[in-house]
Amino acid sequence: MTFNYFGIRAIYQFEMARTKRTLMQSIIAPVISTSLYFVVFGSAIGSRITEMEGISYGAFIVPGLIMLSLLTQSISNASFGIYFPKFSGTIYELLSAPLSPFEIILSYVGAAATKSIILGVIILATSALFVPVKIDHPVWMLVYLLLTSVTFSLIGFIIGIWADGFEKLQVVPLLIITPLTFLGGSFYSISVLPPFWQKVALLNPVVYLISGFRWSFYSVEDVSLWVSLGMTLAFLGISIATVFWIFKTGYRLKK
Template identity: 90%
Template sequence: MNLNFYGMRAIFKFEMARTRRTLMQSIIAPVISTSLYFVVFGSAIGSRISEMEGVSYGAFIVPGLIMLSLLTQSISNASFGIYFPKFSGTIYELLSAPLSPLEIIISYVGAAATKSIILGLIILITATFFVNIKIDHPIWMLTYLLLTSVTFSLIGFIIGIWADGFEKLQVVPLLIITPLTFLGGSFYSISVLPPFWQKVALLNPVVYLISGFRWSFYSIEDVNLWVSLGMTLSFLAVSVAAVIWIFKTGYRLKK
């Protein structure tokens, strides 16, 4: 199958250019927020909790903080990217362009995932100014960055198509993703929870993402690595299936 790389590149470059136009919102604000988390959790709480799972508390929360920004920004970037053509009415030009659904998805999701990965790496570099970080498995770390960014960019793409107002773009990130991330072991290991709540925590899909990502840093895990990877790939597969269904049925693409 021949892909229309010119059309894909045009959409990709446009979406990446939007990041430069909204630099404060896209990059600077998340980095400042993460720095504040380090001050509050790393310094205040870290002074009372010196270590967790054999790692200094400040370093322990780094993967969780990166994942928190990665999930929210992936969804935000992708949802806004596809929602604006719907809002402005240019979605009809996009759908009538010589671009297949696959090419449209790759362009928007690829741009959103790229921005999220860049942000995640910037936050990682920022974290080194606060704590000493080691990455035991850098290839796994990059793999989880890529898988998570693509998966949640797909989810954001779905939200952008589903939403019929700007307020709905924020519903899922604020009311679902952020709470799940906070409760998914971003700032603690679920092993410190009572047995009953450990079982409840395993119902939270974000636990598997954070556990696998943290393992790539410190070789410690709340859930078996292969289980985490399997769950991550499952989320990706479900997201891909949902997007395929949307384009096959035309669900809200022209509304």
């Protein structure tokens, strides 16, 4: 099997170039928003909650804040990337080009994941200006960063195909992903919840992502590392299967 490297590179470079044109929206705004979270939660609330799981509260929330930006920006970048060709009508040229579904997905999702990883690294560097951050397991941190970025870029790709208007591009990130992230242990450990609500929290898929990501920093976890990794890989598998089903059936690709 041969790959159309020129086609993949052309789409990838086009999507990456869009980041330069929307630098304020893609990079600067998320970093500023995250910095405000550090000021509000890390300083104001952190002065009252000194520690969480033996870690200073300001440092404890770093993985959750990175994950919050990672999820929302991965979805936003990938959904807009594929929605715009539908909106402008150029998707017909894309589908008739000598590119396989895998190559199209690799181009758009790869670019969205790359932008999200860059943003995550910038936020991590920014957080070091506010709180002391340590990374006990840097390889695992990079693994979770990569898996999460790719998985939610795939979800964003699906949303971009499903959406038939710009307003629908924001429905899932604002009404589903952001609340799940806030309730998924971004700013607290679910171990502080009453037993009943701990069980309810385990129904939230974002809990597993944040738990594994936080473990890579501080070796503390709400859920077993292997359970977190297994759930993350399951989300990735479901997303991949859904995207290839869309191309196989043509669902909303030409609408």
